[in-house]
Amino acid sequence: MTIPTADGDTRTAAGLPAQLRAEPTAPESPGASNSRLARAALLTAVLSAAGSILGLGRDQSLAHLFGAGSETDAFLVAWTVPEFASTLLIEDGLAFVLVPAFSAAIARRAHAAGTDPVRSLVSSSLPRFGLAFLAATVLLIAGAPFLVHVLAPGLSDPQLAVDCTRLTATCALTFGLTGYCSAALRAHGCYLPPAAIYVAYNIGIIATMLVCGTRFGVRSAAMGVAVGGCLMVAVQLPAFQRRLNTAKANVKLADEARGEPGGEIAAKARAVHLGLIAAVLTFALCKQSQVFIERFLASSLAAGSISHLNYAQKVAQLPMSFSLMLCTVTFPVVAQAVARGDIAAARARVERDLGLAACVVLVGAATIFACAPQIIQVLFQRGAFTAADTAATASVMRVYALGLLGHSLVGALVRSYFSAGRPTWYPVGAMAVGMAATAGVGARTVDLWGVRGIAGANAFGITLTAVLLLAAMDRRSVPVDISKVLAEMGKPLLAAAGATVAGLMAAASFTSPLAAGGAGCLAVAAVFVVLLWALRAQSLAPLVPVVRSATRRLRHAR
Numbered sequence: 001m002t003i004p005t006a007d008g009d010t011r012t013a014a015g016l017p018a019q020l021r022a023e024p025t026a027p028e029s030p031g032a033s034n035s036r037l038a039r040a041a042l043l044t045a046v047l048s049a050a051g052s053i054l055g056l057g058r059d060q061s062l063a064h065l066f067g068a069g070s071e072t073d074a075f076l077v078a079w080t081v082p083e084f085a086s087t088l089l090i091e092d093g094l095a096f097v098l099v100p101a102f103s104a105a106i107a108r109r110a111h112a113a114g115t116d117p118v119r120s121l122v123s124s125s126l127p128r129f130g131l132a133f134l135a136a137t138v139l140l141i142a143g144a145p146f147l148v149h150v151l152a153p154g155l156s157d158p159q160l161a162v163d164c165t166r167l168t169a170t171c172a173l174t175f176g177l178t179g180y181c182s183a184a185l186r187a188h189g190c191y192l193p194p195a196a197i198y199v200a201y202n203i204g205i206i207a208t209m210l211v212c213g214t215r216f217g218v219r220s221a222a223m224g225v226a227v228g229g230c231l232m233v234a235v236q237l238p239a240f241q242r243r244l245n246t247a248k249a250n251v252k253l254a255d256e257a258r259g260e261p262g263g264e265i266a267a268k269a270r271a272v273h274l275g276l277i278a279a280v281l282t283f284a285l286c287k288q289s290q291v292f293i294e295r296f297l298a299s300s301l302a303a304g305s306i307s308h309l310n311y312a313q314k315v316a317q318l319p320m321s322f323s324l325m326l327c328t329v330t331f332p333v334v335a336q337a338v339a340r341g342d343i344a345a346a347r348a349r350v351e352r353d354l355g356l357a358a359c360v361v362l363v364g365a366a367t368i369f370a371c372a373p374q375i376i377q378v379l380f381q382r383g384a385f386t387a388a389d390t391a392a393t394a395s396v397m398r399v400y401a402l403g404l405l406g407h408s409l410v411g412a413l414v415r416s417y418f419s420a421g422r423p424t425w426y427p428v429g430a431m432a433v434g435m436a437a438t439a440g441v442g443a444r445t446v447d448l449w450g451v452r453g454i455a456g457a458n459a460f461g462i463t464l465t466a467v468l469l470l471a472a473m474d475r476r477s478v479p480v481d482i483s484k485v486l487a488e489m490g491k492p493l494l495a496a497a498g499a500t501v502a503g504l505m506a507a508a509s510f511t512s513p514l515a516a517g518g519a520g521c522l523a524v525a526a527v528f529v530v531l532l533w534a535l536r537a538q539s540l541a542p543l544v545p546v547v548r549s550a551t552r553r554l555r556h557a558r
Contacts, residue, residue, distance in 0.1 A: 043191055048325055051198030052318055058202045059314050060379060061209050066218050067384025068307035068393075070156045075218045076310045077152045077295060078164030081140060082171045082225050084288040089133075089172075089179040090197070092411070093284035096418035097276055098180065101125075102187035118184075119244055126180060133176030140169035151292060152299035152306070160218070167222035174229030181236040188243050193236040200235045204228030275423030283414065286431040290461060293439050294454050297446045305451050308389065311380060312397035312455065316404060319364020323357040323408045334416065334478070346478045350416050351485060354409070355538060358489045361408040362496035367524045368401040370503025374517030396455045403459025405493075409466035416478045417469070426472055434465030488538055495531035502527040 066072045087093065105117040140147070144165040148158050155161055182194040205224030212220035298305040337346040368375065372394040381390045410431075417427045438461030445453025473480050507520030 043195060047192070047195035047199060048321065051196075051202060052321060054199055054202035054206065055314065056318075056379060058205050058209075059311060061206055062218075062221055063311065063380045063385040063389075064383035065209060065213050066221075067386075068304040068311070068389045069384070070303045071160065071218045073152075073299075073303060073306040074155060074157050074161040075164050075221050076306050077148055077155060077161040077299075078168045078222055079225075079310070080151055080291060080295060081147075081165060081168045082175065082229075083291055084284075085171045085175040087288050088281065088284040089175040090182060092287070092414070093280045094176070094179040095183050095186075096280045096283075096415070098125075098183035099187050100418070102184050106187060122184070122244060129176060129180055130173075133173045136172040136176075137169055140172055141166045144169065151295055153296075154299040156303060163219055164222035167219065168225045170226040171229045174226075174233055178229070178232040178236065181233070181240045184243065185236060185239055190239055190243065193239040196235050197232040200231035201228035204231045276418070279423045279425055279428055280418065282425075282428045283431055286428060286435045287410070289435050290438050290458055293435070293442055294458060297442050297454050298451060301446070301450055304389065304392075308392045308396055309451055309454065311376070312393045312400055315375060315379065316368055316397050316400035317407070319361045319368065320404050320407045320411070322364065323359075323361035324411045343479065346416075347480050350412075350478045351480050354412055354480070354485055355488050357408050357412045358405060359492045359532070359537070361404050362492045363499065363525065363528045365401045365404040366496040366500040366503060366528060367521050368404075369398050370500050370524055371507050371517045371520035372397045372401075374507060374513040374520065377513040378517055392451070396451050399452050399455035399459060402456070403462050406459065406463035406466040410462060410469060413466065413469040413473065413477070416473065416480075424477075427469060430465050430468035430472075433468060434461040437461040437464050491535040491537035492528075492532060494535065495528045495537070498531050499524040499528035 062072065062075075066075070101121060102118065105121045108117040144162045145158075148155065148161045148165055152158075152161065178197055182197065185191070185194050204227040205221065208224030208227050209220045212223060216223065294309055295306055298309055334346050334349050337343075337349065373390065376390045376394045376397065377387075380393070381387060414427050417424050438457045440457075441460050442454050442457030445457055447453075449456070470482060470485070474482055503520040503524035506523035507516040510516035510519055
């Protein structure tokens with residue numbers, strides 16, 4: 001399949017005869033651009049928060065109905081498939097390939113006549129991607145016994161895990177189509193349907209568990225994955241079709257005007273595309289392998305260990321998800337700036353995103369570390385989830401919190417590496433080093449500290465990857481000012497340390513878990529903001545347009 005590159009866009013614009021060139025359009029003013037991105041970020045934040053709340057509801061339902069025993073462990077091994085598919089096909093992998101591709105195709109519309117580049121891209125790529133997704137689904141269903149054995153050789157009930165894996169394998173198709181539609185819509189500046197996908201997904205899982213849980217047991221959760229995946233596609237399909245149907249008609253690319261043979265150009269673009277796909281897939285595989293390593297090591301521990309890791313990780317990753325929302329919104333902006341050759345705009349955007357991402361994830365990490373027992377008790381301790389499960393999960397979650405900044409930085413930085421739509425293997429190497437560190441440290445610490453040792457290895461490995469990615473930004477990616485980024489990042493780090501101490505003290509003042517958790521969260525937030533102000537941090541500057549936009553909307557609503 002042929003995907004236009006940034007270099008191809010430049011040559012197309014320059015090589016067209018004067019009568020075929022589109023009239024230049026006035027660039028969007030910085031204020032209008034920031035306002036538009038603020039509205040998109042606010043919308044994404046609201047729907048992402050709704051999806052995260054429903055995700056907690058999903059995990060609460062799982063804990064309430066099935067606890068943290070061997071059955072839940074079996075399902076969570078199968079849950080590895082949608083976790084990996086989500087990273088590969090929705091959040092990271094496919095987006096890194098398709099957002100720059102659609103951004104380039106949209107840019108080519110202004111210098112084209114005849115067939116619309118976007119429609120041409122969809123017609124050439126979607127059938128091939130669809131066949132690949134379907135083949136992966138069939139392969140996963142057939143290879144489920146082998147996959148379960150590789151992921152968790154010490155599992156007490158492997159057949160249950162195989163059954164669940166075959167049900168969750170459908171996500172290879174549904175998540176792939178979801179990721180394709182999400183990338184296309186975000187490149188067009190349409191954020192509402194992509195932001196709503198996890199709302200639909202979690203509603204599907206929760207409803208299926210509640211309706212079918214009594215009859216099918218934990219298999220109902222795996223059935224819910226299949227139902228939720230279909231809902232994710234359904235939420236985006238109308239908007240995706242509208243974008244195609246309203247595209248410019250009768251636009252024909254003037255390949256001959258560039259003075260290059262069309263077949264040679266297509267072959268060149270295809271090579272770049274395949275190299276990019278290979279780099280992105282390998283990176284996503286290395287990143288998700290950290291979860292494989294955790295489940296593999298935990299499968300030999302006591303029953304419930306995988307469950308404790310899962311519940312702790314799901315709650316701990318919420319701040320990371322929120323911290324990356326702005327990066328998700330601005331990724332097409334960075335890709336388009338790189339395609340135009342406007343490196344200064346791309347650098348400024350990346351530096352702002354890194355500062356805000358660090359700020360959001362660190363206040364979340366401080367809250368999680370200070371209030372971990374209260375958070376887990378309030379969220380999960382009911383039904384089959386016991387006080388012992390709460391204590392084990394909370395201790396693991398505190399260790400996970402130490403690696404949240406690394407997770408957030410990796411998610412933000414890797415978008416910059418792939419924003420040009422060209423293959424680069426440095427992120428793969430950095431992630432492979434982090435994966436090897438996770439495996440090596442985990443193998444040594446699991447016997448000493450059990451699940452906490454596994455979580456600590458995860459934190460160490462991902463932080464090492466973040467350091468490697470940041471260190472090479474000025475040479476291999478968008479050339480940010482690394483010293484400036486580090487200086488600004490040190491301020492929220494100091495603020496988070498002080499806020500954590502304040503949160504621990506506030507939480508210890510109450511016996512009720514709800515009161516203690518609330519007091520701890522408020523103390524963390526208040527102290528964090530005060531310390532940021534005292535340190536004159538610039539990390540919160542990008543939030544000003546969001547707050548102003550929300551304030552205006554509230555005034556209009558009155």
